[in-house]
Amino acid sequence: MKAYRDLSPSPRTIMTPGPVEVDPRVLRAMSFPILGQFDPEFTALMNETMGMLRQLFMTGNEWAFPVDGTSRSGIEAVLASLIEPGDKVLVPIYGRFGHLLTEIAKRCGAEVVTLEKEWGFVFDIEEIVSAIKQHRPKLVAIVHGETSTGRMQPLEGIGQVCREVDALFVVDAVATIGGVEVATDRLLIDAVIGGTQKCLSVPAGMAPITYNKRAESKLQGRKKIERGLMLDGGEDDPLLRPIQSNYLDLSQLQDYWSPDRLNHHTEATSMLYALREGLRLVLEEGLEARFARHRANEVALIAGVEAMGLRLYGDPACKMPVVTCIEIPEGIDGESVRSMLLDHFGIEIASSFGPLKGKIWRIGTMGYSCSKRNVLLTLGALEAVLLRHGHKLDAGLGLQAAMDAYGMNAAVHS
Amino acid sequence: MKAYRDLSPSPRTIMTPGPVEVDPRVLRAMSFPILGQFDPEFTALMNETMGMLRQLFMTGNEWAFPVDGTSRSGIEAVLASLIEPGDKVLVPIYGRFGHLLTEIAKRCGAEVVTLEKEWGFVFDIEEIVSAIKQHRPKLVAIVHGETSTGRMQPLEGIGQVCREVDALFVVDAVATIGGVEVATDRLLIDAVIGGTQKCLSVPAGMAPITYNKRAESKLQGRKKIERGLMLDGGEDDPLLRPIQSNYLDLSQLQDYWSPDRLNHHTEATSMLYALREGLRLVLEEGLEARFARHRANEVALIAGVEAMGLRLYGDPACKMPVVTCIEIPEGIDGESVRSMLLDHFGIEIASSFGPLKGKIWRIGTMGYSCSKRNVLLTLGALEAVLLRHGHKLDAGLGLQAAMDAYGMNAAVHS
Incomplete structure (x- = not known):
């Protein structure tokens, strides 16, 4: 019989756009013994998690809870619950995850209208607004931060127009939540999906979502109760x-997260512990301070990369603060560079998808991975690996520029 | 601002039909730092997990992997991938989770034919066989162990008939896998769904599944590749x-778990660590020894419960070895008993659903919770709590009977 060895993962500095390193406090939370799903101690932890999610999403919404699956389960829960077959759905696409929204919406039976923007750019708000007015969709779905291209779509003004045409406004904030402001209520967003394994630094496996009364009234109109839970056997409404x-039925998930606790799935206890601890860390740091930390590390990373003579990919005006895309220099094998970084320095950076495959590297500065230490280690390693691949650059400049950005000076011992 | 305290769950003896206590080795595995999803060290762990799942499912199937969600996500992944709208599906129902299969199949657009059995009993194989021959469905879905009623459906002979009429045979083994034999290949089952939070003693949040070539050929015929991953933009086949x-598209999940590693979701790292460790524990114990342990504790629990004068619920001929249902005695408030057990003894037992709500208690003996210690502690506590509720019983008999069943004798010190 094959022997399966003790788990012993190598230490890693994870500088991808997710999953990123998990805060040790979150790892520790997952090692606590579990509670039963209807144990009052556990349902209290569920309620606390809802309270913290409201703060994270900057919302007064009643409903803010995790879906038990990875980020795209949250996206599909929202879209499948809000889209009825035949509904017109507008998706402005500017990277891979816009295509994902389209594909999920189509599988929900939507008649999908897309706008497409060249990868590396985002839409002018006016382009989206006029498309909404022209097509008058039932739902508009858009990605806030596209990790595939490292771009971030401004969202100001879209919510108002959606209300004018009575459309629901859905935002995929999987890659931005916890690292960049996602102002659900101020932006009049009807449903938002966040991710755990990116700026929250919680492992993949849960998808926090929130939605307001407008969204709730749509999904409540489609509600169904499981036959096996009814006392009288019940009958379906034809x-x-x-x-x-x-x-992924939000009307049922909502009942499970409500004081009624109507049985649905078995809540993923250890992941809930992890999410709760990750949210505590976010609130202890403070949203504003956390966003500022993400910006400061981005600035230093960019300074270092450019001082090394590398070129950033994409329109700088809409760069996503937590993902930095770098053009792979002519003649350099991007995958060989990535392998050398991983195998010898224990540092992981990412490649990209579709049309950008082999053309750019992507470096994430997210959550617990978003630290001065990680940025400095990554820049130093990248320089050495590029030199070892025969790329010409002025050694030393990258790290010095990043250290300037951080305002680092040698200690003066008098 | 509300203060959210350090996580500090109370110790619990969890004797429900899931979730149950998690082995400390599994808890520890979740506290290890994560690896990136395409890190070769991580994909090697994914492959090892597949290898161990094949042993657990007693199958030579190529495909055996977890779906990233709780058990019902695995059920829905299998049904949604194998059922096309209009397909006739047969579901023999003998408890709550048969209704769940029906409800999911309907949402997949199936024309569902059900057989219903009074709760507390299971079907004669001949009833199922003749229904298959009569209705000639495209798919037959059945629950192996119904935790709602504590019954287990024999499955011998159903697979053969399904092949005769060219139906796929799907078994929900969420509650039995790891505690009772689930002989996928011998029983000619085309797709099986297991659960983590029951006899595997891994937290909820993953659903291990397996399926064979017959199932694969059905889902491969419905395959779609995400637009955002294609180099050329691609076109949909109308x-x-x-x-x-x-x-929950198994054709895409399969590509993700194949050597191609085509990007889909971000694998839930810490849960994968947990599942891998849980499977190592199962294989170290050995399937046969593990099943025997579950039977031995069931025997002692039953002996204790009956010696206390309590009556078991349901047909004993089809009792599920890992769940013991007890009729709540006349005049006793079942929920008050459960609360006293939980609040003062830290022991959780379960109530039931639908027509059995308030009529029975359910005691699980599953996985790590299935131990002599837990059975003895539970019997002692239950006796004391029943006495405190004014129930008449002969004190002491329950534990003595269980100790007899375990063959416990006082040590003789010469």
């Missing part, structure tokens, strides 16, 4: 067009 | 009836 997923 | 979920 006119109902139920949500096509049971697992 | 004749394709794609799987209605993206998140």
Whole structure:
């Protein structure tokens, strides 16, 4: 019989756009013994998590809870619960994850209208606004931060127009939540999906979402209760067009997260412990301070990369603060560089997808991975690896520029 | 600002039919730092997990991997991937989770034919076989162990008939896997769903599944590749009836778990660590020894419960070895008993659903919770709590009977 060895993962500095390193406090939280799903001690932890999620999403919404799956389960829960077959849905696409929204919306039976922007750029608000006015969709879905291209779409003004045409406004903030402001209420966003494994520094496996009364009234109109939970056996309403997923049915998930605690799935205890601890860390740091930390490390990383003579990819006006995309220099094998970084320095950076495959590297500065130490170690390692690949650059400049950005000076011992 | 305190869950003896206590080795595995999802060290752990799942499912299937969600996400992944709208699906129902299979199949657009059995009993194989021959469904889905009623359905002979009529045979083994034999290949089951939080003693949040070539050929015929991953932008096949979920699309999950590692979700790292460790524990104990341990503790629990004068619920011929259902005695408030057990003894037992709500208690003996210590502590506490509720019983008999069943004798010191 094959022997499976003790788990013993190598130490890693994870500088990808997710998953990133997990705060040791979050790792420790997952090692606590579990509680039963309806143990009052556990449901109290669920309620606390909802309270903290409201602060994270900057919302007064009643509903803010995690879906038990990775980020795209949250996206699909929102879209499957809000889209009825035949609904017109508008998706402005400016990278891979816009395509994902489109693909999920189509599988929900939507008639999807897309706008497409060349990768590396984002939309002018006016382009989105006029498309909404022209197509009058039932729902507009857009990505806030596109990790595939490292761009961030401004969202100001879209929510107002959605209300004018009675459309729901859904934002995929998987890659920005916890690292960049996601002002759910101020921006009039009806439903937001966040990610755990990026700026929250919690492992993948949960998708925090929030939605308001406008979204709730749509999904409540499609509600169904499981036959096996009814006392009388019940009967289906033949006119109902139920949500096509049971697992991702927000009307059922909402009942599970409500004081009624109507049985649905078995809440993922250890992941809930992890999310709760990750949210405590966010609130202890403070949202503003956390966003400032992400910006400061971005500035230093950019300074270092440019001082090394490397070129940033994409329109700088819409650069995502937590992802920095670098053009792979002519003649350099991007995958060989990545392998040398991982295998010998224990540092992971990312490649990209589709049309950008082999053309750019992506460096994430997210959550617990977003630290001065990690930025400095990564710049030093990248320089050495590029030199070892025969790339010409002035050694030393990258780190010195980053150290300037951080305002580092040698200690003076009098 | 509200203060959220350090996580500090109270110690619990969890004797429900799931979630149950998690082995400390599994808890420790979750506290290890994470690896990136395409880090070769991590994909090697994914492959090892697949290898161990094949042993758990007693199968030579190529595909055996976890879906990143709780158990019902695995059920929905299998049904949504294998059922096309209009397909006739047969579901023999003998408890709550048969209703769940029905409800999910309907949401997949199936024309569902059900057989219903009074709760507390299971079907004669001949009833199922003749229904298959009569209705000639495209798919037959059945629950192996119904935790709602504590019954286990024999499965011998169903697989053969499914092949005769060219139906796929799907088994929900969420509550039995790891505690009772689930002989996937011998029983000719085409797809099986297991659960983590029951007899595997891993937290909820993953759903291990396996399926064979017959199932694979059905789902491969419905395959779709995400636009954002294609180099050329691609075009949809207009004749394709794609799987209605993206998140739970097994054709995409399979590519992610294949050597191609085609990007889909971000694998839930810490849960994968947990599942891998849980499977190592199962294989170290050995399947046969593990099943025997579950039977031995069941025998002692039953002996104790009956010696206390309590009556078991349901047909004993089809009792599920890992769940013991007890009729709540006349005049006793079942919820008050459960609360006293939880609040003062730190022991959790379960109530039930639908028609059995308030009528039975359910005691699980699953995985790490399935131990002599836990059975003895639970019997002692239950006796004391029943006495405190004014129930008449002969004190002491329950534990003595269980100790007899375990063959416990006082040590003789010469």
